[in-house]
Amino acid sequence: MAWGTLKVLAVVPARGGSKGIPRKNLCQVGGRSLIAHAAATVKALPWIDHAIISTDDAAMLEEGKQYGLDAPFLRPSNLAQDTTTAVDTWRHAWLASEAVYNCQFDLSVWLQPTTPLRTPEEVERTVQALVEGHHQAAATISRVPGHFTPQKILTVDDQHLIHYYLQDGAQHTGRQTIPAYYYRNGICYAVTRATLIDKGLIIEQDCVGVLIDRPILNIDEPLELALADLLASQSSDQASSRPG
Template sequence: MSRNGLSVLAVVPARGGSKGIPRKNLCKVAGKSLVERAALVARALTWLDASVLSTDDPEIAAEGRRCGLAVPFLRPAEYASDQATGVAAWRHAWLESEASFGRRFDCSVLLQPTTPLRRPEDVARTLDAMMQGRHLAAATVSPVPGHFAPQKILRLRDGLLEFLHSDGARHSNRQSIPTYYSRNGLCYAAMREAVVDRMEIVESDCVGVVTEGHVANIDEPIDLAFAEFLAQKGMA
C-alpha cells in the first residue's frame, strides 16, 4: 500500500471532552457514530498504510476498535484539553503511530469525526493535490457566503454599528467583494516535515482544495440536526 509511492497514515482525532455537545464523537448521524463514519471512509481508502484513532477516552477508544481503527495509544491530557492545538495532537498521534508500527510515515491525512459526511474521494483529491503540487500540506475549503465576507462584517463600538473593514460601506453588492474561503474540515493532508518538524498546517505551503455543496461541521446540537438532514436527503 501507499499513494504515489509515499506511505500514508490516517489519523482520526476524537477527544472525549467536547463542550457544545457532550460525548459528541459518539453521537450518531443516520444510525452511525461520528467515529464510525470517519472509520468507514478510512476503510474505503485501500492505499492507506495505517488508520489510527487518537483519543483520551476509553469509551471512544472502544468504539474506534469496533469500527476497525487501530488504537495503539491513548492521548495524554496535555493534548486533549480545550487549549491543546490540533497540530500538536496530530503530531503526537503521528509519532506514537510510528513507534507503535515500527515504521516512518511520509505523509498523513486528518479525518475529523466532526465533519461526518466526507467522501473517500474528498480525501484522495486533497492528498493528490498536495503530492502533485509538491506542497507541504493541503486543506479542503468552502467559499464564504457573501454576507459573511470581511467587508460585510459589522462591530459595535459604544452601541453604534461600524464596518470592520475600512471600505465596507462601498460594498453594498456582494458581486464587488472578492471570493473568500474557510476551512471546512473535510480533510487535511500534510507531509511529515510540516506537522512533525515544523508543527504547521496552513502557515507556509498549504494548497487549498475547493469543495462544493453543503458541509456539516458539528459544534452545536443544531449542526448535528443539519448533518442528519443532509444524510437523510442524500445531499452529502
C-alpha cells in the same frame, strides 16, 4: 516521490470532552456514530497504510476499534484539554504511531469526526493535490458566503452604533464587487512529515487549497447535529430508492 510509494497515516482525533454536545463523537448521524463515519471513509481508501483513532476516552477507543480503526494507545490527558492544539495532538499521534508500527510516514491525513458527511473522493482529491502538485500541505476549503465577508461584517461601539469592520465596506453594496474569500471546512487536512514534525505547522506557506463546492456541516452545536442527521437520512433514502 511517486504516489504509490508513499507511506500514509490517517488520524481520527476524538477527544472525550466536549462543551457544546457532551461526548459528541459518539453521537449518531444517519444511524452511525461520528467516529464510525470517519472510519468508513478510511476503509474506502486502500492507499492509507495505517489508520488510528487518537482519543483520551476508553469508550471512544472501543468505538474506533469496532469500526476498523487501530487503537494502539490512549491519548495522554494533557493532550485532551480545551487549550490543546491540533498540532500537538497530531504530532503525538504521528510519532507514537511510528514507534508502534516501526516505520516512518511520509504524510498524514487528519479526519475530524465532526465533519461526518465527507466522501472518500474528497479526501483522495486533497492528498492528490498535495502529492501531484509537489506541495507540503493541503486543506479542504469552502467559499465564505457573501454576507459573511469582511466587507459585510460590522462592529458595535460602546454607544451601540454600528460601523463597517473594513473602512471600504460602504463601497461594496453589491456582492459582485466583493472578492472571493475562503475558510477551512474540516473535511480533510494533509501534511508532509516536514510540515508537521519538523516545522510544527498544519497550514504553511506551501499549502494548497482544495475547494469543496457543496454545503458543509462541521458539528459543534445540537442544531448542527440534528441537521447532519437529517441530511444523512435523506441521502440514505435516496440511495435505497434508486433502481438496482
